Amino acid sequence: MPRPKTSLEPNKINFRESFASLKFVPRFFKEIRKVNPLLFYVNVLCRILNAILPVLMLWVGKLIIDEVVLQMAADVKDLDLLWILVAAEFGLAVLSDLLSRGISLSDALLGDQYSIDTSVKIIKKTSELNLDQLEDSEFYDKLERARQQTTGRVGLMSNILTQGEDVIVILSLLVGVVTFEPWLIILLVVSIIPTIINEIKFSGTSYSLARSWTQERRELDYLRYAGASDVTAKEVKLFGLSDYLAARFKDLSDKYYIQSKKLAKQRAGWGSFFNVIGTTAYYGAYVFIIFRTVAGIFSLGDLTFLSGSFNRLRTKLQGFFTRFTAITESALYLQDYFEFLDMKYSEAVSEEKLPLPRKIQKGFEFKNVGFKYPKSEKWVVRHINFELKAGEKLAFVGENGAGKTTLIKLLLRFYEPSEGEILLDGIPVKEYNQTQYQQYFGVIFQDFVKFELTLRENIAMGEISQIENQPRINRAAEKSLADEVISEMPGGYDQQLGKRFKQGKDLSGGQWQKIAIARAYMKDAEVLILDEPTSALDARAETEAFNRFIKLTEGKTAVIISHRFSTVRIADRIMVLKDGAVLEIGTHEELMQNDKLYAELFNLQAAGYQ
Numbered sequence: 001m002p003r004p005k006t007s008l009e010p011n012k013i014n015f016r017e018s019f020a021s022l023k024f025v026p027r028f029f030k031e032i033r034k035v036n037p038l039l040f041y042v043n044v045l046c047r048i049l050n051a052i053l054p055v056l057m058l059w060v061g062k063l064i065i066d067e068v069v070l071q072m073a074a075d076v077k078d079l080d081l082l083w084i085l086v087a088a089e090f091g092l093a094v095l096s097d098l099l100s101r102g103i104s105l106s107d108a109l110l111g112d113q114y115s116i117d118t119s120v121k122i123i124k125k126t127s128e129l130n131l132d133q134l135e136d137s138e139f140y141d142k143l144e145r146a147r148q149q150t151t152g153r154v155g156l157m158s159n160i161l162t163q164g165e166d167v168i169v170i171l172s173l174l175v176g177v178v179t180f181e182p183w184l185i186i187l188l189v190v191s192i193i194p195t196i197i198n199e200i201k202f203s204g205t206s207y208s209l210a211r212s213w214t215q216e217r218r219e220l221d222y223l224r225y226a227g228a229s230d231v232t233a234k235e236v237k238l239f240g241l242s243d244y245l246a247a248r249f250k251d252l253s254d255k256y257y258i259q260s261k262k263l264a265k266q267r268a269g270w271g272s273f274f275n276v277i278g279t280t281a282y283y284g285a286y287v288f289i290i291f292r293t294v295a296g297i298f299s300l301g302d303l304t305f306l307s308g309s310f311n312r313l314r315t316k317l318q319g320f321f322t323r324f325t326a327i328t329e330s331a332l333y334l335q336d337y338f339e340f341l342d343m344k345y346s347e348a349v350s351e352e353k354l355p356l357p358r359k360i361q362k363g364f365e366f367k368n369v370g371f372k373y374p375k376s377e378k379w380v381v382r383h384i385n386f387e388l389k390a391g392e393k394l395a396f397v398g399e400n401g402a403g404k405t406t407l408i409k410l411l412l413r414f415y416e417p418s419e420g421e422i423l424l425d426g427i428p429v430k431e432y433n434q435t436q437y438q439q440y441f442g443v444i445f446q447d448f449v450k451f452e453l454t455l456r457e458n459i460a461m462g463e464i465s466q467i468e469n470q471p472r473i474n475r476a477a478e479k480s481l482a483d484e485v486i487s488e489m490p491g492g493y494d495q496q497l498g499k500r501f502k503q504g505k506d507l508s509g510g511q512w513q514k515i516a517i518a519r520a521y522m523k524d525a526e527v528l529i530l531d532e533p534t535s536a537l538d539a540r541a542e543t544e545a546f547n548r549f550i551k552l553t554e555g556k557t558a559v560i561i562s563h564r565f566s567t568v569r570i571a572d573r574i575m576v577l578k579d580g581a582v583l584e585i586g587t588h589e590e591l592m593q594n595d596k597l598y599a600e601l602f603n604l605q606a607a608g609y610q
């Protein structure tokens with residue numbers, strides 16, 4: 001099997017690009033503040049208070065040492081001031097601890113609330129987008145990057161706030177040091193330059209690596225899923241695929257590992273080298289301070305204050321620059337997240353649209369409709385002309401890939417036709433608001449979703465606003481024969497479905513289908529579409545389901561796709577598709593007389609049943 005091409009070398013993102021990503025930070029903070037304003041301001045206040053404590057503590061420490069030296073030399077000891085100073089330092093230490101805890105707590109709470117908020121936003125945004133966007137692999141990459149960084153964004157928040165806090169710490173320490181000895185600033189600059197160079201050198205690289213690997217990471221996730229999940233387990237075991245999938249996974253992971261190891265080694269190597277330079281500068285300053293103290297220019301207290309301040313300044317400044325890189329890197333992910341949230345859906349929402357008719361009068365008409373899937377040159381359907389009359393039951397038949405489901409997607413406006421148009425009561429459907437228009441339809445696709453939620457939720461999903469309306473859910477279940485499934489479940493309507501969760505029960509294919517059909521009945525839709533809804537039902541259940549369907553949807557418009565001709569013949573009219581074109585359309589009798597593909601396939605199936 002051909003392996004996907006892997007972009008081994010990341011496109012390096014430079015310092016300027018990283019810097020530009022910071023423009024998203026204000027929007028980011030606006031979002032965080034909106035999530036919980038009180039907590040946000042408490043956090044900021046704690047950080048401001050916490051920021052001025054280090055210089056205060058160092059200063060009180062200096063006063064204590066000077067006082068101790070003074071009292072050691074004094075003949076009559078007066079320790080009152082000393083105790084006051086010690087008490088003050090103790091108070092500051094306790095306050096510092098309390099503030100730090102307050103910051104961590106509010107960080108964690110804000111972070112949790114914010115990540116819930118972003119996840120909700122991502123889910124909502126995904127539902128707003130059109131199917132062509134959802135089926136696009138670029139979209140998936142964007143979604144993946146937006147989703148993946150939920151926890152990263154929480155780290156970003158506390159990093160930026162800590163950065164602000166550290167600016168205050170640095171400024172206050174600088175004031176202290178400059179007051180004593182302005183020359184020390186030069187050494188400070190020397191000690192910090194190596195860190196800056198190091199950060200510029202590697203800024204953006206790890207983001208670039210991660211970004212250029214989005215596709216592959218998705219593939220890794222998929223391979224992990226394919227190799228180790230209940231859904232694939234049967235075939236993986238039976239075909240002995242485990243080693244193959246594991247090897248493919250390892251192969252791809254190893255490539256990423258090699259890249260990331262190279263980067264980590266470079267970072268560590270250069271980091272240690274630059275750090276030695278920084279440490280040398282610090283000890284230079286230390287020696288300088290010691291000389292001045294020995295010469296009697298500085299007191300012992302000054303020595304501790306200055307060396308302490310200098311050391312803290314250096315680590316804070318280093319932290320500032322390292323964190324700056326981390327911030328710009330995470331801010332690049334922020335860009336992905338906001339770009340995702342800002343993705344436009346194809347239909348301009350603000351556009352003035354016609355109100356939808358409450359009841360369909362004439363029906364739908366496909367006029368010379370042709371369609372190519374996005375990024376594809378192939379006409380999947382072309383020159384399609386037919387009517388779906390109000391109240392009619394129309395069946396689509398045709399071989400696999402003939403274009404049946406595609407026509408449904410066009411009718412539902414998941415895609416717009418590439419040529420021709422679809423009319424509703426003589427008016428192009430494009431004139432109506434897409435979301436409102438889609439409310440007309442109750443649909444069960446062949447790949448309908450098996451929600452691993454409760455049975456009640458699975459049915460109510462058809463009209464979720466009616467989840468509390470038990471009589472309506474009961475009626476839907478009766479119509480679809482799902483009531484038989486419910487009566488067998490120990491938990492009744494509250495039965496958890498699927499294997500993922502504790503006490504969850506998995507259903508057979510046919511049972512799932514009955515639940516899915518109930519979902520379509522749940523919605524009092526004008527048009528019902530059943531895309532091979534009964535393929536998993538046994539022959540008796542299928543006939544029963546269809547007879548019921550016809551009876552229950554009397555007066556309603558419906559489209560049915562089925563490969564079983566015994567089912568299809570119940571429809572008012574049948575449309576036969578071949579290679580994306582309408583081959584014939586008419587009642588069962590008409591098509592039998594026509595003696596073309598329909599008659600041939602019908603007789604073939606009928607012979608099979610004899």
Ligand SMILES: Nc1ncnc2c1ncn2[C@@H]1O[C@H](COP(=O)(O)OP(=O)(O)OP(=O)(O)O)[C@@H](O)[C@H]1O
Pocket residue numbers: 135373374376380398399400401402403404405406407
């Ligand atoms: N999202 C897509 N992007 C590109 N091509 C697609 C997409 N979905 C379907 N196709 C192609 O369009 C053609 C028609 O597919 P469609 O699903 O409409 O067939 P169908 O008649 O419903 O088939 P079946 O009976 O197997 O369900 C096929 O060749 C398929 O490969």
